[in-house]
Amino acid sequence: MSTISNVSAEKVRAILADASTPGPNRQVTISVRGQQVTVDCPPWCTHPHDETYRTLDDVSHHSDEISLTTPSYRGATEQALTARLSVWPFADDPETDHPFIAFDAVGDEYAQLTPAAFTAFADQVIAHGYALRALAAVITSGATPAPRSGVEL
Numbered sequence: 596m597s598t599i600s601n602v603s604a605e606k607v608r609a610i611l612a613d614a615s616t617p618g619p620n621r622q623v624t625i626s627v628r629g630q631q632v633t634v635d636c637p638p639w640c641t642h643p644h645d646e647t648y649r650t651l652d653d654v655s656h657h658s659d660e661i662s663l664t665t666p667s668y669r670g671a672t673e674q675a676l677t678a679r680l681s682v683w684p685f686a687d688d689p690e691t692d693h694p695f696i697a698f699d700a701v702g703d704e705y706a707q708l709t710p711a712a713f714t715a716f717a718d719q720v721i722a723h724g725y726a727l728r729a730l731a732a733v734i735t736s737g738a739t740p741a742p743r744s745g746v747e748l
């Protein structure tokens with residue numbers, strides 16, 4: 596699976612358009628305990644399916660990941676807000692047997708979010724982006740930050 600970082604807005608739009616207007620599933624042949632089995636694979640899946648699965652429950656589909664490259668100490672960068680589409684169609688688990696967004700905010704663990712929950716979070720990210728711009732504007736506009744309240748020297 597490849598990871599996309601520092602992607603252009605155009606590339607993100609293309610990924611989202613592919614995911615939101617899915618074409619027909621394709622068929623892939625996988626190996627389950629040495630048996631060749633043909634299963635449906637969603638059009639957004641980029642997983643190679645080249646592993647040998649123990650059971651059908653282990654079969655999963657994943658899109659490419661998107662992430663935000665963020666600046667870190669002394670010019671280093673970190674990946675944040677990593678997300679991909681995933682599904683375990685035979686898992687018999689209501690949280691994973693339908694496509695969901697696997698979301699890892701800070702390189703720790705993946706949350707499993709519904710499209711509605713992830714859209715609500717994306718709205719928060721957009722609002723945070725405006726707050727970040729406003730923070731920079733405090734310096735670039737020459738405005739002085741509000742004085743601390745309750746501090747007596």
Ligand SMILES: [Zn+2]
Nearest residue numbers: 636640642656
């Ligand atoms: Zn697949």
